[in-house]
Amino acid sequence: MTPRRRLQLAGVTFLALAAAAVAGPALYGVDPNALDFARAGAPPGALHPLGTDESGRDVLARLLVGARISLATGAAAMLLAVSFGTAVGAVAGLARPRLDAVLMRLTDAVLAIPTIFVVITVITFLGPSVTTLVVAIGATSWMGLARLVRGELLALRHQDFVEAAVALGDPPIPRFLRHLLPHLWPTILVNATLGMGSALLTESALSFLGLGVQPPAASWGNMLSGAQSALFTAPWLAIFPGLMILAAVVTINVLGDALRDTLHPGE
Amino acid sequence: MAAFLLRRLGHAMLVLLVVCTVTFAIVHAAPGGPSLLADPKLSVAERAAIAERLGVDRPIPEQYARWLTRLARGDLGNSFLYETNTASTIAQRLPNTLLLAGTALLITIVVAIPLAAWCAERPGGWLDRIAGALAMGAISIPVFWLGIVCILVFAVRLGILPAGGAVGAEGGASLADRARHLVLPSLVLAAAGTAELLRYTRASARQQYARPFVRAARAKGVGERAVRWRHAMRNALIPAVTVIGLQLPRLVGGAAITETVFSWPGMGRLGIEAALARDYPLVMGITLVVSAGVLLASLLVDVAYLALDPRIRPDQS
Numbered sequence: 001m002t003p004r005r006r007l008q009l010a011g012v013t014f015l016a017l018a019a020a021a022v023a024g025p026a027l028y029g030v031d032p033n034a035l036d037f038a039r040a041g042a043p044p045g046a047l048h049p050l051g052t053d054e055s056g057r058d059v060l061a062r063l064l065v066g067a068r069i070s071l072a073t074g075a076a077a078m079l080l081a082v083s084f085g086t087a088v089g090a091v092a093g094l095a096r097p098r099l100d101a102v103l104m105r106l107t108d109a110v111l112a113i114p115t116i117f118v119v120i121t122v123i124t125f126l127g128p129s130v131t132t133l134v135v136a137i138g139a140t141s142w143m144g145l146a147r148l149v150r151g152e153l154l155a156l157r158h159q160d161f162v163e164a165a166v167a168l169g170d171p172p173i174p175r176f177l178r179h180l181l182p183h184l185w186p187t188i189l190v191n192a193t194l195g196m197g198s199a200l201l202t203e204s205a206l207s208f209l210g211l212g213v214q215p216p217a218a219s220w221g222n223m224l225s226g227a228q229s230a231l232f233t234a235p236w237l238a239i240f241p242g243l244m245i246l247a248a249v250v251t252i253n254v255l256g257d258a259l260r261d262t263l264h265p266g267e
Numbered sequence: 268m269a270a271f272l273l274r275r276l277g278h279a280m281l282v283l284l285v286v287c288t289v290t291f292a293i294v295h296a297a298p299g300g301p302s303l304l305a306d307p308k309l310s311v312a313e314r315a316a317i318a319e320r321l322g323v324d325r326p327i328p329e330q331y332a333r334w335l336t337r338l339a340r341g342d343l344g345n346s347f348l349y350e351t352n353t354a355s356t357i358a359q360r361l362p363n364t365l366l367l368a369g370t371a372l373l374i375t376i377v378v379a380i381p382l383a384a385w386c387a388e389r390p391g392g393w394l395d396r397i398a399g400a401l402a403m404g405a406i407s408i409p410v411f412w413l414g415i416v417c418i419l420v421f422a423v424r425l426g427i428l429p430a431g432g433a434v435g436a437e438g439g440a441s442l443a444d445r446a447r448h449l450v451l452p453s454l455v456l457a458a459a460g461t462a463e464l465l466r467y468t469r470a471s472a473r474q475q476y477a478r479p480f481v482r483a484a485r486a487k488g489v490g491e492r493a494v495r496w497r498h499a500m501r502n503a504l505i506p507a508v509t510v511i512g513l514q515l516p517r518l519v520g521g522a523a524i525t526e527t528v529f530s531w532p533g534m535g536r537l538g539i540e541a542a543l544a545r546d547y548p549l550v551m552g553i554t555l556v557v558s559a560g561v562l563l564a565s566l567l568v569d570v571a572y573l574a575l576d577p578r579i580r581p582d583q584s
Binding site: 105106108109110111112113114115116117118120121122124125197201204205208209221224227228232235238239242245246249250252253254257 | 281282283285286289290293403404406407408409410411412415416418419423513516519520523524527528538539541542543545550553554557558561562565
């Protein structure tokens with residue numbers, strides 16, 4: 001398949017997922033928080049297409065509502081990481097060598113830290129919430145883009161059009177926004193797409209540990225937090241939310257791959 | 268070479284100091300204290316006594332200075348949770364994590380590199396397509412969910428492999444028993460890394476095969492096996508080594524989750540327990556041990572570059 005085909009296919013799938021998240025709960029019309037202990041742990045059937053959980057809540061309804069929180073959390077964390085990564089990379093790439101060295105050692109240090117332990121510690125302090133989750137994921141996934149942006153700026157900053165902007169007296173920030181940022185968009189866009197995929201994965205892992213979105217609100221990750229103990233009795237509780245995460249992340253990663261092949265051909 | 272290694276070592280020590288400072292700052296800046304203090308039954312005086320015993324009543328810069336001076340003597344302090352020496356608690360669990368992560372890394376390298384060579388030579392072939400699709404799945408799957416599904420299939424349904432732990436409850440710790448317990452966790456942990464290494468190495472091998480020196484080697488009659496390993500793959504391995512180096516922190520992070528899913532008695536699970544209980548010394552100790560390991564590994568990566576590509580001179584970096 002050509003990159004263009006893959007881009008269209010993954011783009012349409014992603015839009016379908018987003019549409020399901022936005023319109024799905026209203027179209028399906030089942031209350032995701034309605035408890036029904038008489039039918040708790042029912043396997044998939046006519047009444048509940050994907051079964052019910054240990055409190056009798058409809059799994060499909062929770063998957064649709066959970067899509068909103070999971071996708072929004074992933075997108076917000078990705079936006080934060082991309083903004084911060086671009087800013088650090090831009091300052092490092094354009095500032096004096098000393099500041100550049102400080103920022104890059106900091107980046108190296110954060111890259112060497114096993115961030116999961118630090119993230120868990122911080123979340124236990126601040127209390128698990130969507131905001132904490134977004135900040136924690138965003139604050140620990142900016143390093144790759146910072147390095148890429150810095151690298152590209154080092155290659156760009158002595159090109160004629162940049163020297164010309166300097167000679168014309170453009171101040172640094174407008175110069176960056178007008179002349180340099182447009183060259184960075186492909187890198188940022190590809191990194192943002194792939195970053196959203198990994199943010200979704202981190203959200204699900206933290207929610208699995210009980211540190212993410214808190215019940216009764218549903219996210220794909222927290223639907224799995226009790227799933228391991230239900231393996232013997234209700235395996236569908238472990239299967240469907242995981243399949244949703246897998247489907248969403250595959251879509252996003254295929255989109256990122258296709259974007260890269262389209263925007264950086266030959267690499 | 269010696270000067271290069273020394274300089275890189277100094278560089279690594281500097282980064283490690285930054286790691287200590289950053290972690291210490293994050294862990295201590297957040298409000299709230301160790302979970303030992305959260306017991307509502309404690310009186311104010313008891314709470315103050317515990318805080319004094321743990322040293323958390325002192326100003327943060329002073330705590331940091333004390334922690335650093337103790338660290339310089341090789342003392343990581345005592346765990347709040349286990350009331351034992353942090354270093355020996357970590358040392359007890361470390362071998363299990365090294366066994367798990369080491370096996371996973373071995374699987375990654377042994378599977379990904381030859382498969383990448385095969386796929387790069389036959390782009391669009393059946394194996395290339397299957398490997399590409401599987402790799403896309405493997406980088407997109409939540410590692411804990413892959414673990415749960417593997418337990419569901421291989422332990423619950425088929426019953427051919429144990430669902431968790433490092434050794435069986437009965438039958439003791441024979442080598443075969445240990446190996447059986449290692450199969451699922453190491454494969455689950457290796458999946459994402461293998462997929463990523465395969466994707467990068469395949470892409471970089473494809474570029475190498477298009478370069479003139481490969482055509483030149485073929486033209487002068489070099490055998491296809493030597494073209495592959497001595498010319499194309501040797502160059503393709505340089506980015507592969509970078510990817511392996513970058514994977515190490517995530518290998519440990521993934522190990523923490525994998526260890527939790529498979530009840531594997533390793534350092535990663537210990538770290539998650541410590542973080543959940545706000546056991547500062549243990550969190551700091553584990554973070555430090557892992558970061559030191561990662562930095563040491565990135566030093567080895569730099570040495571590997573020199574061995575792979577004689578054009579890279581030690582004094583350049």
